[in-house]
Amino acid sequence: MGENHAPVFIANLVSRNRSERIWKNLLQISTLIGIIFLIVLLLNIINQSFGYVAIGYRVPPAKLVGPGQTLENLDIPQLAGILRQRVSPGLLKQLENDTPLEQFSQVNLVNLVMAKIAKPEVVKTWSFWQSLSMREEIKQEVGQLPETRLVFFSWVRPDLVSNSQSSNPLIAGVRTALLGSLWIILIAIMVAFPLGVGTAIYLEEYAGDNHISKVIRTNINNLAGVPSIIYGMLGLAVFVRNLAQLTSGAWLGFSSPETANGRTIVSAGLTLALLVLPLIIINAREAIKSVPDTLRQASYGIGATRWQTIWHHVLPNSIPGILTGTILAISRALGESAPLVVIGASTYITVDPANVFSRFTALPIQIYQWTSRPQAEFRNLAAGAILVLLTLLLSINAAAIVLRNRYKRY
Amino acid sequence: MDTFITGKIDVKHVSIYYGKFRAVKDVTISIPDHKITALIGPSGCGKSTLLRSLNRMNDLIPSSHIEGSITFHGMDIYERSVDPVEVRRHIGMVFQKPNPFPRSIYENVAWGARINGFQQRLGHPSLDEWVEICLIKAALWDEVKDKLRSSGLSLSGGQQQRLCIARAIATRPEVILMDEPASALDPIATLRIEELMRELAAEFTIVVVTHNMQQAARVSDYTAFLTMDHDRSGILVEHGNTPQIFTNPVDSRTEGYITGRFG
Amino acid sequence: MIPSQTKLIDEKVTSQLLKKRNRLGERFIESTLVFCGFISIFITLGIVFELGKEALPFFSSTDFKLIKFLTGTTWQPQIKLFGVLPLVMATLTTTVIALLIAIPFGIGIAIYLSEYASVKLRSTIKPTLEILAGIPTVVYGYFALSFVTPFLRVLFGKDVVEIYNTASAGIVMGILILPLIASMSEDALAAVPRSLREAAYGLGATKIETTYRVVIPAAISGLAAAIIVGISRAIGETMIVALAAGAGPKFTFNPFQGAETMTGHIVRVSGGDLSYDSIDYNSLFGISLLLFFMTLSLNMLSQWVVRKLSEVK
Ligand SMILES: Nc1ncnc2c1ncn2[C@@H]1O[C@H](COP(=O)(O)OP(=O)(O)OP(=O)(O)O)[C@@H](O)[C@H]1O
Ligand SMILES: [Mg+2]
Numbered sequence: 001m002g003e004n005h006a007p008v009f010i011a012n013l014v015s016r017n018r019s020e021r022i023w024k025n026l027l028q029i030s031t032l033i034g035i036i037f038l039i040v041l042l043l044n045i046i047n048q049s050f051g052y053v054a055i056g057y058r059v060p061p062a063k064l065v066g067p068g069q070t071l072e073n074l075d076i077p078q079l080a081g082i083l084r085q086r087v088s089p090g091l092l093k094q095l096e097n098d099t100p101l102e103q104f105s106q107v108n109l110v111n112l113v114m115a116k117i118a119k120p121e122v123v124k125t126w127s128f129w130q131s132l133s134m135r136e137e138i139k140q141e142v143g144q145l146p147e148t149r150l151v152f153f154s155w156v157r158p159d160l161v162s163n164s165q166s167s168n169p170l171i172a173g174v175r176t177a178l179l180g181s182l183w184i185i186l187i188a189i190m191v192a193f194p195l196g197v198g199t200a201i202y203l204e205e206y207a208g209d210n211h212i213s214k215v216i217r218t219n220i221n222n223l224a225g226v227p228s229i230i231y232g233m234l235g236l237a238v239f240v241r242n243l244a245q246l247t248s249g250a251w252l253g254f255s256s257p258e259t260a261n262g263r264t265i266v267s268a269g270l271t272l273a274l275l276v277l278p279l280i281i282i283n284a285r286e287a288i289k290s291v292p293d294t295l296r297q298a299s300y301g302i303g304a305t306r307w308q309t310i311w312h313h314v315l316p317n318s319i320p321g322i323l324t325g326t327i328l329a330i331s332r333a334l335g336e337s338a339p340l341v342v343i344g345a346s347t348y349i350t351v352d353p354a355n356v357f358s359r360f361t362a363l364p365i366q367i368y369q370w371t372s373r374p375q376a377e378f379r380n381l382a383a384g385a386i387l388v389l390l391t392l393l394l395s396i397n398a399a400a401i402v403l404r405n406r407y408k409r410y
Numbered sequence: 411m412d413t414f415i416t417g418k419i420d421v422k423h424v425s426i427y428y429g430k431f432r433a434v435k436d437v438t439i440s441i442p443d444h445k446i447t448a449l450i451g452p453s454g455c456g457k458s459t460l461l462r463s464l465n466r467m468n469d470l471i472p473s474s475h476i477e478g479s480i481t482f483h484g485m486d487i488y489e490r491s492v493d494p495v496e497v498r499r500h501i502g503m504v505f506q507k508p509n510p511f512p513r514s515i516y517e518n519v520a521w522g523a524r525i526n527g528f529q530q531r532l533g534h535p536s537l538d539e540w541v542e543i544c545l546i547k548a549a550l551w552d553e554v555k556d557k558l559r560s561s562g563l564s565l566s567g568g569q570q571q572r573l574c575i576a577r578a579i580a581t582r583p584e585v586i587l588m589d590e591p592a593s594a595l596d597p598i599a600t601l602r603i604e605e606l607m608r609e610l611a612a613e614f615t616i617v618v619v620t621h622n623m624q625q626a627a628r629v630s631d632y633t634a635f636l637t638m639d640h641d642r643s644g645i646l647v648e649h650g651n652t653p654q655i656f657t658n659p660v661d662s663r664t665e666g667y668i669t670g671r672f673g
Numbered sequence: 674m675i676p677s678q679t680k681l682i683d684e685k686v687t688s689q690l691l692k693k694r695n696r697l698g699e700r701f702i703e704s705t706l707v708f709c710g711f712i713s714i715f716i717t718l719g720i721v722f723e724l725g726k727e728a729l730p731f732f733s734s735t736d737f738k739l740i741k742f743l744t745g746t747t748w749q750p751q752i753k754l755f756g757v758l759p760l761v762m763a764t765l766t767t768t769v770i771a772l773l774i775a776i777p778f779g780i781g782i783a784i785y786l787s788e789y790a791s792v793k794l795r796s797t798i799k800p801t802l803e804i805l806a807g808i809p810t811v812v813y814g815y816f817a818l819s820f821v822t823p824f825l826r827v828l829f830g831k832d833v834v835e836i837y838n839t840a841s842a843g844i845v846m847g848i849l850i851l852p853l854i855a856s857m858s859e860d861a862l863a864a865v866p867r868s869l870r871e872a873a874y875g876l877g878a879t880k881i882e883t884t885y886r887v888v889i890p891a892a893i894s895g896l897a898a899a900i901i902v903g904i905s906r907a908i909g910e911t912m913i914v915a916l917a918a919g920a921g922p923k924f925t926f927n928p929f930q931g932a933e934t935m936t937g938h939i940v941r942v943s944g945g946d947l948s949y950d951s952i953d954y955n956s957l958f959g960i961s962l963l964l965f966f967m968t969l970s971l972n973m974l975s976q977w978v979v980r981k982l983s984e985v986k
Contacts, residue, residue: 016879016882017879019881020879020880020881020882023881024789024880024881026781027781027782027784027785027789028785028789030777030778030781030782030785031781031782031785031786031790031798033778034778034782034798034801034802034805034851034852034855035798035801037805037848037851038801038804038805040820041808041812041813041816041820041848044816044819044820045812045815045816048819194709195709195712198705198706198708198709198710199706199709199710199712199713201706201709202706202707202709202710203710206703206706206707206710207710208472209472209473213710215714216710216711216713216714218976219713219714219717220713221972221976222717222969222972222973223713223716223717225902225905225906225968225969225971225972226720226909226965226968226969227905227906227908227909227910227911227936227964227965227968228909228911229909229911229936229939229940229961229964230720230724230909230961230964230965230968232939232943233724233727233939233943233957233958233961234716234719234720234723234724236943237723237724237726237727237958238719238723241949242723274716277712277713277716278713281713292509294505294507294509295509295511295512296470297467297470297503297505297509298505298509298510298511298574298577299511300467300470300498301465301467301498301502301503301504301505301578302498302499302502302503302521302522302526302577302578302580302581303495303496303498303499303500303502303522303525303526303581304495304522304525305495305525305696305699306699306703307698307699307702307703308525312521312525313511317512331807334809335807335808335809335810335811335812336809337809337810337811337912338810338911338912338915338936338940341915341940341943341944342939342940342943342944344943344944364809364811364912367811367812367815368811368814368912368915368916371811371814371815371818371819371916372915372916379815379818379819382815383815383819386812386815389809389812390808390812393807393808393809397807482691483690485690485691487691491692491693492691492692492693493691493692493693493694495694495696496690496691496692496693496694497691500690500691
C-alpha cells in the first residue's frame, strides 16, 4: 500500500524447475510407451509365427516305409505301391483319372502319401518364446506322446503364400485370399482413381469458391470420417442386393447358384472404391494445389485452354503426389476387412477366383477367420498371415516414399 | 460497317473490381500499334490488374469483374461471343518472375505453337525452324542451340525470361504484355531484356509495367502514370510521350512521383 | 499528345478473329469433371437413402417403439425386443477405455514432440506413429485377443476377466487411435506461432509453464478436434471389437465381461447367411443409421470447433 514498498517475490525457481523436470519425464515416458506399444505388437506377432509344433499322424510315415528309410528317398514304384495299397478304390480312380500313378513325379507322390495316408495333424503348438525358454520341458512332454514328432515350425513360409485354404493348419495357405485381395483392389482403384482425380481437378481447377463447391468439400471431409462398416452396409444394400443382376454376372451369363446373390469380387471392389474415394480426392487435391500458379498463368498466357493447361502442365507436375495418395489408398484397401465381412466374404473357398463374378475372400478376412477360431494352431497361422500382410503393406508404403522423394520438383 | 479507332487496343472507362473492392477506376487509354507503352505508378495502384485485363487473364481470378470496354482491332474483347483463349493467343504475356515450363527448352517454345494449331506447310517454316526463329528473335538462340533438349529450368534467370519471351512470340501474337519483366533479374540481364524489347517493338505492340523509372524512360515510347485515389482504387493520371512525361509532366502528382524516384 | 493512328478496320474480319470456338472436347471434359464432383454428394445421399430404405421396415414395424428402442436393455430381434442400449453401452465402454489411453498418451506425445524433442528425434518418432496408424485393424484385433486379454487375465485373475471382454478391446482401440490423436494434436501445437512462446519465455516462464499457460490454450481448438475425431473413430471401429469384445449383446457395466458393440453386432450378424427382409437384416440397417449419424455429427462438430475457435483467436 505504501508507495515506498517494492512488491515481494519469493525465490520459487527451485520448485518450478522441479515440476519442469517431472513433467518432462512424464512426457518422455508417454512417448516411450507409444513406441513400446508398437514393439510389443510386432513382437507378439513374431512370437506367434515361429515355434515348436508337435505333429501327430493318422498313420506315421515310419510305419509306411521299411526300417532306416524315409518317405523322401523311396522311388516312384514304391510310393505308388503304398498308395495303391492304402487308398480307397474310389479315390484311386479319381487320382488316376488322367495318368497312372507311376507317371507322377516323385515329389508329387510323396505329397500325396502325406496328404492321403499319413495325414499329419497338429497336436500342440508353442510360441517362439516358449520354444526358447522351455525347450527341455517341451521335448520331454512330446517324448511321452506316442508317434508324435516335434518340429520347429515357421508359420510364415512359401507354402503359406502358395497353398489354398485348408482345414488342416499345417498345409493351409492364403493363396485364394491373396488373389482375392488383388482382384478387389484392382477394381477398387480402377474405379476410384479416375473418379477421385476427376473430382480433385474439378474442385481445384474448375469450381470457384462458390456454395456448391464448399458443400462438396465439406462433404468429402465428412465421407473420409464415415466408419468403414457403413460403406459395407451401403455396398450390401446397393451392390449385393439392388444390383445383384449386374454384380452376380447374370447379365453376362456367369450366373451360378453360388454367386447369384451378388456377393462377388465386383461388389467387394466397388464397395472399397467408395471407401477409398475420399482418400484419393483429398490427396490429389493437395497435389494439384501444390503446382505453382505461375505455371498455369504461363500456359493460359499463350492461349492454352483450361484442359490443355491441366493436361499438359498441372497433371504432369502433380502426378507424383496423386500416385502417392493412390498408394496410400491401396494400402488402406488392402487392410480393410469390416466392409468385406458385411457384404458377404466367403468363409471357406479353396479355388482361385476365376473372374470378377467369383465369390471372394481377402487376406485380412482370412486373418479374421483364423483368429476367431478357438484352436491355438489357427492363431499361429493367423500370425503368419499377418506377417505376409504387413510385409505387403510395408513394401507398398516404401514405394510411396520412394516416389515422393524421387519426384520432388516444387 | 467500318469503324474508326485510335490504337491497337483501346481501353474506355474501365473499372476493375475484386469482389466489392475497386482496384482500377475509370481508366481510358489507347495503346498505339508497334510502340512500347509503359505503365508506371506506386505499388498497389492497379498496374498489373489493368495489364492483365488487356488479355483477359484477370478472368482467371473468380472474384474479379470488369466494367467499361476494351477493344482490340475495334472488337470488344469482353463481348460474349469472344473466346478468352483466342484473345490470349493474340495478346501474349510475359510475367514478373520467369516461369518456364519444367520441360525442355524446345518444348517450351513449341508447345504454344502446337496447341494453337501450328501447321507444317510447304514454303513455310517447319516447327523446328519456327522454334529457332522465335529463339533468335528472343536473342537466346546462340546460348541454347546446343541444348534444346535440356530443361528450361536449367537456364539462368535472364535466359529463362528470354525463353518466356520466345514462348510468348511463338504463337504469333500482335501484342505482348509484360509485367515487370526484368525486376527479378540483375542489371546486365535487365539491359539485355531492354534491348530485346526495342528490337521486338518493330514487330509487336508492347505494354510494359515497370517500377524502374530509368527503364521506362529508356525503352518506352509512351508512358502512362497511374496512382491511387483516396479510396485506394487506381486511376490514370496522365498519359503521353515518354520524353514529355519525364521532362515536362502536366500533373503535379506525376512530377512528384518521378522526381521522388530520381531523387 | 498521342499521334492519331486512326485507321480503317473491317469489323467482319476482326469479329472472326476472336470468335468463340466450338470447343466440344473441352466442354465434354468439363461436364465429366462436374459429374465427378457430384459423385461424393451422391454417395452421402446414397448412404442416407439406402440405409434409411432398408431400415424402414424395422422402424415402421408394429413391434417397434422409439422409446423402447432407445431405452430398452435387451436386444433380441427374434423375440421382438429391440432395446439398443446393450449395444450402445458396449460401444461407449470400449470408446471410453480407448480414450482413457489415447488422450493422455496421444496428447503427451504431441506435446513432447512439438515442445521438447529434437528435430532428429521427432523425425524418427513421427514415422513410427505413422506405421502404427497404418497397421490394419484386424491386426490390432489379433493383438487384443492373443496378448492383451491373456495379460489381463493373468493380472486380474481368470475368474474376473472373461475370455472376451470390452476392456481388452478398449485398450487396444486406444492404441489404435493414439497415433491419430497424437499427430492431429501435434499439428495443432506446431501451428502456434513462435512469438507467443517467446513472449512467455521473456517473462521468465519455464518451458512447461509456457506450454500449459500459452501453447495449449492457443491450440485448444485443434486438440479438441483431435479428440472428437478420435471418439468418432473409436465408435466406428469394428474389427477389434468383433474379435475381442465378445459375441452376443449384453447389458453390462463391467468391462471385464464380454459384450457386443454396435459395429461388432453388425459384423457378426451380417457375416452369417442373412436373408433379406428379415427383421435381423432390417434392424442392422437401423443400427447402421444410428452409427452413421453419431459419427457424422462428431465429425461435423470437430470441423465446427476448429472453425469457431480459430475465429476467436
Ligand atoms: N487476386 C486478387 N484478389 C483481390 N485483390 C487483389 C488481387 N490482386 C490484386 N488485388 C488488389 O488490387 C490492387 C491492385 O493490385 P495490382 O497487383 O494490380 O497492383 P500493382 O500496381 O501491380 O502493384 P505492384 O506494383 O506492387 O505490383 C491492390 O490493392 C491489390 O491488393
Ligand atoms: Mg504488379
